[in-house]
Structures are given as C-alpha cells and as structure tokens.
Amino acid sequence: MLNGLWLGFFVVAMVSALAQWLVGGNAGIFAAMVESIFAMAKLSVEVMVLLFGTLTLWLGFLRIAEKAGIVEWLAKALGPLFLRLMPEVPAGHPAIGLITLNFAANGLGLDNAATPIGLKAMKALQELNPIPNTATNAQILFLVLNASSLTLLPVTIFMYRAQQGAPDPTLVFLPILLATSASTLVGLLSVALMQRLRLWDPVVLAYLIPGALVLGGFMALLATLSATALAGLSSILGNLTLFGLIMLFLLIGALRKVKVYEAFVEGAKEGFDVAKNLLPYLVAMLCAVGVLRASGALEFGLEGIRHLVAWTGMDTRFVDALPTAMVKPFSGSAARAMLIETMQTQGVDSFAALVAATIQGSTETTFYVLAVYFGSVGIQRARHAVGCALLAEFAGVVAAIAVCYWFFG
Numbered sequence: 262m263l264n265g266l267w268l269g270f271f272v273v274a275m276v277s278a279l280a281q282w283l284v285g286g287n288a289g290i291f292a293a294m295v296e297s298i299f300a301m302a303k304l305s306v307e308v309m310v311l312l313f314g315t316l317t318l319w320l321g322f323l324r325i326a327e328k329a330g331i332v333e334w335l336a337k338a339l340g341p342l343f344l345r346l347m348p349e350v351p352a353g354h355p356a357i358g359l360i361t362l363n364f365a366a367n368g369l370g371l372d373n374a375a376t377p378i379g380l381k382a383m384k385a386l387q388e389l390n391p392i393p394n395t396a397t398n399a400q401i402l403f404l405v406l407n408a409s410s411l412t413l414l415p416v417t418i419f420m421y422r423a424q425q426g427a428p429d430p431t432l433v434f435l436p437i438l439l440a441t442s443a444s445t446l447v448g449l450l451s452v453a454l455m456q457r458l459r460l461w462d463p464v465v466l467a468y469l470i471p472g473a474l475v476l477g478g479f480m481a482l483l484a485t486l487s488a489t490a491l492a493g494l495s496s497i498l499g500n501l502t503l504f505g506l507i508m509l510f511l512l513i514g515a516l517r518k519v520k521v522y523e524a525f526v527e528g529a530k531e532g533f534d535v536a537k538n539l540l541p542y543l544v545a546m547l548c549a550v551g552v553l554r555a556s557g558a559l560e561f562g563l564e565g566i567r568h569l570v571a572w573t574g575m576d577t578r579f580v581d582a583l584p585t586a587m588v589k590p591f592s593g594s595a596a597r598a599m600l601i602e603t604m605q606t607q608g609v610d611s612f613a614a615l616v617a618a619t620i621q622g623s624t625e626t627t628f629y630v631l632a633v634y635f636g637s638v639g640i641q642r643a644r645h646a647v648g649c650a651l652l653a654e655f656a657g658v659v660a661a662i663a664v665c666y667w668f669f670g
Contacts, residue, residue, distance in 0.1 A: 563584060
C-alpha cells in the first residue's frame with residue numbers, strides 16, 4: 262500500500278507539471294520540483310534533529326516508569342478493554358500501558374511527549390507480530406486512533422492564534438473538541454468494522470460510556486468559563502500535567518528503590534537507535550509530498566473544489582480553509598504554514614481562519630504518523646490502516662466545517 266501511495270505522489274506530480282509546461286507554458290515548474298526535493302530532504306534532517314532530543318528525553322523518563330511498575334499497572338487497569346479491542350495482545354502486556362500513556366499525552370496536546378511514547382508502544386506491539394513487515398490488527402487500531410488524535414486541550418492552536426494577534430485565542434476550543442471527537446469516533450468505528458470488533462460488548466461499554474459521560478461533563482464545565490479563564494486553564498493544565506507526569510515517574514521510581522538516573526540514561530540511549538531508523542522513512546515521504554506541492558497539483562485541486570461548491574449553490578467561504586485540510590494528511594509543518602498564511606491573508610478571526618484552526622486541531626498528520634510509527638518497526642504492508650485513518654481525518658474536516666458554521670456562521 263505504501264509503495265503504491267508513494268509512487269502515486271510522484272506520478273500525479275509529473276502529470277500536473279507536464280500540464281503546466283505544455284498547456285500553461287510554465288517551463289520553470291521542473292526546477293521548482295527538483296528544488297523542493299532537496300528542500301524536503303533538508304527538512305527531514307531538521308525534523309530529526311528536533312525529534313532526536315525529544316526521543317532521548319522521553320524514552321529516558323519512560324524507562325523509569327517501566328522500572329517503577331507504572332506501565333505494568335496501567336496495563337492491568339485497562340487490560341479488560343484492550344483484550345476485546347486488541348484480542349491478540351496478551352493480558353497485562355506492557356504495550357497496553359504505553360498505549361494508554363500515548364493517548365493521555367495526545368489528549369492534552371502534549372505532542373512532544375506522545376510521539377516517543379507511541380513509538381515505544383508500536384515497538385512493543387511489534388514483538389507480538391508474526392509477520393514483521395505487515396501491520397497487525399492491534400497496530401492498525403493504535404495507529405488510526407493516533408491519526409485521529411483526540412485532543413482535549415489544543416494548546417498549540419491557541420498559541421498560533423495568539424501569535425497572530427487574536428483577541429480571544431481560545432475561541433476555537435469547543436469547535437476543536439467537537440471535531441476531534443468526531444474524527445476519533447469514526448476512526449474507532451471504521452477499524453471495528455474492518456476487524457469485526459464487538460463494541461457492544463458489556464466490558465467495552467463499561468469503559469466507553471463513563472468516558473463519554475466524563476467528556477460531556479468536562480465540555481459542559483468548560484462552556485461555563487470565560488475566555489480568559491479557559492485560556493489560563495489550558496496553559497496551566499497542559500504544563501502542569503507535563504511536569505507532573507515527570508515528577509510522578511521520578512517519585513514513584515524513588516519510592517520503589519529504582520536508580521532513577523541510571524534508568525533514565527539507559528532509556529535515553531534507545532533514542533539514538535529509534536532516531537537512526539526513522540530518517541530514511543521521513544526523507545522518502547517528505548520528498549514525495551514536496552514534489553506534489555511544488556507541481557501545483559494541490560492548488561489545482563483546490564480551485565476545482567471552489568468551482569464545484571459554487572456550482573452547487575453552497576457557501577464557498579470554507580474553501581479558503583481547505584489548503585490546511587489538503588496538506589494536513591501529508592505534512593504537519595505544511596499545514597501549520599497554511600494555517601498561519603490563512604490567518605495573515607484572511608484575518609485571524611475570519612471565517613476561513615477559524616475553520617482552518619479547527620481543522621488543524623481536529624486530526625493528526627496521517628501519512629507522517631504512518632511513516633514514523635510503521636517506519637520505526639519496519640512495517641511495509643499497512644493493510645487497512647491508510648483507509649481507516651484517512652476516513653477519520655475526512656470526518657474531522659467535515660465536522661470542523663460544520664461546527665464552525667454552527668458557531669461562527
């Protein structure tokens with residue numbers, strides 16, 4: 262699947278470039294594409310430099326958590342649920358605790374913490390994989406839920422809006438929460454359908470229903486807060502949780518007689534091995550995306566959507582936000598650039614900018630997650646992971662547009 266997808270990026274880019282040259286007379290398009298290849302190769306290394314320190318840091322703290330028994334405790338607590346959602350993972354397996362930590366970090370918008378934990382979880386799941394180059398059902402479910410990225414506190418989106426001068430950076434908080442909930446739900450349901458998981462199982466419902474009630478109550482509570490209080494809560498809660506997690510690992514480790522410094526260094530060494538394995542996959546995917554963007558294929562698709570929407574008589578304001586949606590599956594940095602560009606050109610509180618911000622916070626970067634998570638363990642055959650992840654991302658985009666018309670239309 263990934264082989265065909267990667268090749269398809271280059272083929273589509275070539276067709277678009279030939280059309281611009283032969284029909285539009287743009288002979289410089291090929292130079293732009295070649296330049297983009299080298300630029301993306303350079304970007305891949307820059308991304309790896311940033312990930313290198315993060316991986317080293319968090320894998321060090323994670324080793325402390327493992328030796329302190331925290332991961333094992335989480336695995337036992339959530340064992341009954343994951344025995345049904347991931348029946349091939351044995352009860353009490355360390356992967357379950359790691360998956361739980363990853364989801365918690367994603368939910369709080371702590372991307373730097375979520376990625377290394379997620380890579381560790383994928384490696385643990387790979388130990389159970391009978392066919393090393395093919396994704397298992399458990400790995401697919403984990404990846405799709407990561408790609409849908411349920412985010413309860415989208416702190417980074419607030420930061421982008423504040424940087425662009427938004428008087429109320431948290432204005433999109435509830436729209437993002439609703440949109441990301443929709444993407445996660447669709448991701449879970451699509452994987453459950455493909456893998457024939459029984460979501461109506463009493464044990465599954467015993468976990469999911471209270472979770473939904475807690476989320477609903479949290480949303481109701483946040484809706485009563487002022488914008489200032491909400492912004493303050495988002496910042497304090499995110500940073501407090503991040504540092505509190507570190508202190509929890511250290512204190513429990515110390516209480517259980519773990520040599521925390523030695524354990525940290527031992528875990529941090531794994532960051533070098535993980536980072537070394539990631540670079541080829543990042544170069545391959547980012548270069549393909551760069552060529553696709555430089556060829557004008559994405560811009561051409563956007564203009565076609567605008568004409569189609571106008572032809573149906575629907576409002577076209579949301580189309581100006583679609584560049585973020587169109588590049589988000591491929592490149593998180595490109596999506597951030599598109600979001601900032603929309604804020605600058607349309608206005609930070611324009612309808613298009615609000616939709617773009619909600620889209621940015623509603624899902625993850627599907628193909629980046631696919632390349633990093635599967636690439637870290639050498640998986641080449643993704644099976645239904647791509648389709649389910651893209652369906653979840655599409656649901657998040659549609660929900661973001663619909664919710665923004667509800668809130669701001």
